[in-house]
Amino acid sequence: MADSTGILVLGELENSSLTSTAKELLAAGRILADSLDQKLSIGIVGADLEPSAQDAIAHGADQAYLVNNALLSEYQPELHLAALSHICRQAGPSIILMGRTESGRELAPRLAVRLGVGLAQDCLEVSIDPDSKRMIALRPVYGGNAMAAVVCTGTPQIASIRPKAYEPLEADPSRHGETVSLDLDLDPSMARVKLVERVEEESEGVQLETARIVVAGGRGLGGPAPFKDLEVVAKLLRAGIGASRAAVDAGWVPPPWQIGLTGKTITPDLYITVAISGASQHMAGCSGAKVIVAINKDSEANIFKEARYGVVGDWKKVLPAFTETLRELVE
Amino acid sequence: MSLNIVVLAKQVIDPEMPMSAFQVDRENRQVVTPANIPPVVNGFDENAVEAALRIKDTQDATVTVLSMGQSFALDVMKKPLSMGADSLVLLQDEAFQNTVDSFTVAQVLTAAIRKLGDFDLIIAGRQASDWDNAQVPLAVAELLDLPSITIGKKVEVGDGRVNVERQTPEGTEIVEAPLPAMVTVSNELGQPRYPTLRGIMAATRKQPTIWSAQDLGVNTSKLQHQVETVDLYLPTTDKECEVIQGEDEADSGRLLALKLREAKLI
Structure with a gap:
């Protein structure tokens, strides 16, 4: 595809609206498109796509490719993959950006192989090399202990971008763009993976991965009961609640709470850690946190190397006063 | 009918090693293998072994562990055998030096899976703790045209289908696909079992099958890297x-x- 041109963002919808991640991708794509002086397009699939296409254009896209098909209104990996690869082939872009979201994790590697190229996975930043005009993608590796700059050698170049790595552009309703509807025959029998049952958990809490504030506790809490105190803090701040692996391994809280290399990756604006030492295994899951706060009695704990604000002290004495002051501030 | 399960496992630098031992050779764009810290089987891949063994606990199944690399610490890679896996196949070749490029790794693994012959289910860890790519299992699935289900916490097989419980941000999901299929698993599956003394004894007697690129019919000069690392550094x-x-x-x-x-x- 020597004449490949343009940046193509593959955007996701939630409740028929463009997700925030899709808008972040448009912000990243806009930078690439402007530095290459190329067009920025978005590809979206599902049903009733026109409003989302206009929303995408307001958020930076020059053009929108739509695959309207009722079979695509619910996420199904094989059908979505077929639709996305169809858009990629029709659009013939030089660069494709996807979100490293729940579905992006499944689709991006398969899409890359289907297009015969490699994927730069889980990137925090993408830019254009001024000499080669190729995309350079920055990605954390070894659980965030090292950063790698990678280049895709094939065409199209594909990167998946970590959610919240970019800020969406402010919507500009005066922007205009073209909408291209693509026809695609989808056979329902292509869907081999079937959803049997979905159980939404009654969690009062906020989702860890998308939370703006996260509160977490570690081994130093000494048992399951103190997590109740953390839940109070989480509720006050409308924060997600998590734990280090030590606390999960000890059985104090369930595995979905785990933040770290073998758990969840979080990217909050504020991450409050209580009695977490900050082992590299844990830091791997929170290297994307903008501000880390540490409450720990060990002044030598690694967490203080990563924290912006810290209190050296016993959480049993620090936390009640911290919580009470928070309560006064937010109520 | 015995169920053939293939588990993909990677040997990695121990992610639990002290931070002070973590060094980057920026010139050669690689992480320095620490001299005194033995490698480990990637954590999520141990979860994958566990998932396979839980199936084997309930029905007639054969578990083959497959790994690719330039060189292996045999005692480390034998751990899945001591946990209860049946056989170990190591894809070892000088040309397999760059296990960073998921695309080429997937091509080699696919060649090996084809050479193994009949399989019903491939299980792999959701990602490796070194390059965190989370791509190889899905790339293999794509190359073999298999349905794939990711980040499972419970994997069951019956009536020619695999049934997987997955953790999602909203709760849990049960998803199924016809065999043969690819499933990736995560820590939510639970602790991998400890090797038993009997398992360790059995593993000592077992020798891995070792296949080179040539054995696999893989033309290494045609293994074009699709992603190149142009810089590698410690974040400041x-x-x-x-x-x-x-x-x-x-x-x-x-x-x-x-x-x-x-x-x-x-």
Whole structure:
């Protein structure tokens, strides 16, 4: 595809609206498109796509490719993959950006192989090399202990971008763009993976991965009961609640709470850690946190190397006063 | 009919090693293998072995562990055997040096899976703790045209289908696909079993099958890397921790909350 041109963002919808991640991708794509002086397009699939296409254009896209098909209104990996690869082939872009979201994790590697190229996975930043005009993608590796700059050698170049790595552009309703509807025959029998049952958990809490504030506790809490105190803090701040692996391994809280290399990756604006030492295994899951706060009695704990604000002290004495002051501030 | 399960497992630098031992050779764009710290089987891949063994606990199944690399610590890679896997196949070749490029790794693994012959289910860890790519299992599935289900916490097989319980941000999902299929698993599956003494004895007697690129019919000159690392470095932390010090610990807690408000973080 020597004449490949343009940046193509593959955007996701939630409740028929463009997700925030899709808008972040448009912000990243806009930078690439402007530095290459190329067009920025978005590809979206599902049903009733026109409003989302206009929303995408307001958020930076020059053009929108739509695959309207009722079979695509619910996420199904094989059908979505077929639709996305169809858009990629029709659009013939030089660069494709996807979100490293729940579905992006499944689709991006398969899409890359289907297009015969490699994927730069889980990137925090993408830019254009001024000499080669190729995309350079920055990605954390070894659980965030090292950063790698990678280049895709094939065409199209594909990167998946970590959610919240970019800020969406402010919507500009005066922007205009073209909408291209693509026809695609989808056979329902292509869907081999079937959803049997979905159980939404009654969690009062906020989702860890998308939370703006996260509160977490570690081994130093000494048992399951103190997590109740953390839940109070989480509720006050409308924060997600998590734990280090030590606390999960000890059985104090369930595995979905785990933040770290073998758990969840979080990217909050504020991450409050209580009695977490900050082992590299844990830091791997929170290297994307903008501000880390540490409450720990060990002044030598690694967490203080990563924290912006810290209190050296016993959480049993620090936390009640911290919580009470928070309560006064937010109520 | 015995069920043939293939588990993909990678040998990685121990992610639990002290941070001080973690070094990057920037010139050669690679992480320095620490001299005195033995490698480990990637954590999520141990979960994959466990998932396979749980199936084997309930029905007639054969578990083959497949790994690719330039060189292996045999005692480390034999751990899945001592946990109860039936056989170990190591894809070992000088040309397999760059296991960073998921695309080429997937091509080699696919060649090996085809050479193994009949298989019903491939299980792999959701990602490796070194390059965190989370791509190889899905790339193999794509090359073999298999349905794939990711990040499972419970994997069951019956009636020619695989049934997987997955953790999602909203709750749990049960998803199924016809065999043959690819499933990736995560820590949510639970602790991998410890090798038993009997398992360790059995593993000592077992020798891995070792296949080179030539054995696999893989033309290494045609293994074009699709992603190149152009730089690798330790991230610089410009973070200076502001330690909040009050009159006592409670006062520090109070001041911390006020500080967060002042910084407009809450």
